[in-house]
Each structure stands twice: as structure tokens, then as C-alpha cells.
Amino acid sequence: MSTDGLGANEFTFAGDRTKIAYxxxxxxxxxxxxxxxxxxxxxxxxxxxxxxxxxxxxxxxALGTLLTVVLRPNAxxxxxxxxxxxxxxxxxTRNSPVIFGTIAIKTTSRGFINTPGVELTYDVLPLVxxxxxxxxxx
Amino acid sequence: xTNHDLGANQFTFTGDRTRISYETQTPIPNxxxxxxxxxxxxxxxxxxDQVxxxxxSLGTLLTVVLRPNAxxxxxxxxxxxxxxxxxTPDSPVIFGTIAIKTTSRGFINTPGVELTYDVLPLVxxxxxxxxx
Numbered sequence: 001m002s003t004d005g006l007g008a009n010e011f012t013f014a015g016d017r018t019k020i021a022y023x024x025x026x027x028x029x030x031x032x033x034x035x036x037x038x039x040x041x042x043x044x045x046x047x048x049x050x051x052x053x054x055x056x057x058x059x060x061x062a063l064g065t066l067l068t069v070v071l072r073p074n075a076x077x078x079x080x081x082x083x084x085x086x087x088x089x090x091x092x093t094r095n096s097p098v099i100f101g102t103i104a105i106k107t108t109s110r111g112f113i114n115t116p117g118v119e120l121t122y123d124v125l126p127l128v129x130x131x132x133x134x135x136x137x138x
Numbered sequence: 139x140t141n142h143d144l145g146a147n148q149f150t151f152t153g154d155r156t157r158i159s160y161e162t163q164t165p166i167p168n169x170x171x172x173x174x175x176x177x178x179x180x181x182x183x184x185x186x187d188q189v190x191x192x193x194x195s196l197g198t199l200l201t202v203v204l205r206p207n208a209x210x211x212x213x214x215x216x217x218x219x220x221x222x223x224x225x226t227p228d229s230p231v232i233f234g235t236i237a238i239k240t241t242s243r244g245f246i247n248t249p250g251v252e253l254t255y256d257v258l259p260l261v262x263x264x265x266x267x268x269x270x
Contacts, residue, residue, distance in 0.1 A: 007251075057195060059192075059194055059195070061192055061194060061199055061201075061216075062190060062192070062199065062201040062214055062216050062240065063199065063216055063238055063240060063253070063255070064240075064252065064253050066194055066195065066196070068194075068195040081195055083194075083195055083196055085238075085253075085255060087251040087252045087253035087254075088251065088252040088253075089249075089250070089251050089252075090243075090248075090249060090250055090251070090252070091248065091249025091250065092249065096249060098249050098250060098251060100250070100251040100254075101254065101255070102255060103238075103255055103257060105196060105218075105236075107195065107196060107197075110223075115223075115224065116222075116223055116224025116225065116229065116231050117222070117223055117224065117231060117233070118220040118221065118222050118223070118231060118233040118262075118264070119197065119220045119221040119222075119223070120196070120197050120218075120220035120221075121220075121233075121234065122196075122218060122234070122235060122236055124236060124257050129251075131251070
């Protein structure tokens with residue numbers, strides 16, 4: 001199963017009231033309307049969400065791979081996104097996950113207002129990450 | 139003068155022992171952006187392609203290399219720059235943001251990850267200035 005250049009095919013993240021799991025490829029049969037290109041499960045203050053395919057934005061950057069999903073899609077009141085910083089992992093085997101520190105950044109957009117200000121505000125969430133290499137059902 | 143769609147042409151950031159300024163265009167035409175950094179790693183000035191600007195869901199990621207050392211691990215700093223609205227020459231906009239220092243693991247061959255992160259809270263100010 002592809003690691004997509006991340007050095008592992010499953011990442012889990014735990015932080016304050018938050019758990020996130022990311023699979024680089026969606027396992028098993030592909031439901032209608034989704035693709036094999038990744039699956040992200042989010043449990044946190046905004047509720048439980050599952051994202052797959054193009055609901056997950058991946059961007060290579062100087063911060064590693066940025067994984068972004070939309071937690072509250074509300075253009076008028078201000079949307080909430082979460083972006084997890086995922087560094088490439090080395091030495092991950094089926095028997096030896098790698099544990100590391102990272103952060104997630106929640107961005108809130110300002111919504112439909114017309115006063116001076118900035119588009120985004122940031123909240124930083126420290127996370128403990130774990131990179132695994134797992135066998136998934138085909 | 140280009141604003142890179144950031145809504146201002148000069149940004150300043152202050153945080154713990156750190157001051158950063160960013161001009162979207164140097165006073166010299168066609169020289170690209172200008173970043174000045176003062177912090178625990180010393181003071182440095184970056185211009186043109188020494189400054190990496192990347193549009194992302196976090197806003198514009200502004201990255202420069204503070205310590206270019208592939209063997210011992212390089213240190214970069216990335217400032218998250220959100221688009222500013224309503225900035226005029228008389229009315230700057232003040233906002234909160236963060237910088238993230240990344241340290242690469244260098245030339246080692248043990249299990250681990252490529253980057254470690256340090257977060258630096260910053261107070262930003264977006265200004266519209268006239269440059270010579």
C-alpha cells in the first residue's frame with residue numbers, strides 16, 4: 001500500500017479532546033462518490049467527521065505535508081478548517097511505528113463582514129503523532 | 139507594487155526575542171520580496187528567491203532558511219500571513235499569527251521524522267507604505 005512519500009501509510013494523532021487518523025489510501029471497496037486517495041477521520045470539539053478523496057487537501061510545503069479538511073463550511077459566519085502538519089517518517093516498519101510531535105492549526109475565516117481585519121485567525125493544537133505501516137484489505 | 143494579494147505591501151511581526159519584517163517588493167524594481175529577520179539565530183536579510191511564498195489553506199506561507207546545514211539539520215522559519223482587508227496608508231491592521239521553526243533531522247540513519255516544529259506566537263501589523 002502506497003505511503004505517498006510520507007514514509008508510512010497510516011498516521012494517528014492525539015491532542016486535547018481531539019483524535020485524528022489519516023490513511024494514505026482508502027482501504028477496501030470504494031464507495032460511490034469517493035476515491036482511493038486517502039481517508040481522514042476527525043473526532044474533536046466540532047464533532048466526528050470522515051473525509052476522503054478530494055475532501056482532503058494535500059500540499060507539500062516547507063512545513064512538510066499539509067493535510068487540510070473543512071470542519072465547518074460556512075462562508076457567511078466564517079468557515080473552520082483544520083490543517084495537520086505531517087513530516088516524512090523514516091524507519092517505519094509493520095512492527096515498529098514511529099512516534100513524533102507535531103501540530104494542527106485550526107483556521108477560522110472572517111466570513112461575510114466588511115471591516116478592516118485579516119482573513120484568517122489561527123489556533124494551534126499540539127499533537128502526538130504515530131506513523132504506522134499497516135496491511136489494508138484490498 | 140505588487141501585494142501578492144495580501145492586502146498590504148509591508149508586514150511586521152514581533153514575538154519572543156524576534157522581529158521580522160516583510161515587504162512584498164524590495165525598493166529596487168524586479169528584485170522580489172524582502173524579509174528581514176532578527177532573532178535568537180542572529181540577524182539576516184533575505185531577498186528574491188531566498189524567500190519562498192506559497193499559497194495554502196493557512197494563508198501565505200513565507201519561508202526563509204535560518205541555518206542551511208544539511209548534515210546537522212537545517213533550521214527554517216515559516217510565517218503564516220493571512221490576507222488583510224481595509225489597510226490604508228493611514229490605517230494599518232494589527233492581527234495575531236504564528237511562525238513555525240522547522241529543524242530537519244540532518245544526516246542520520248535512525249527511525250524518526252524529517253522535521254520537528256517549534257511554534258512562535260507573533261503580533262503582526264499589515265501596512266500600506268510608499269516605497270522609493
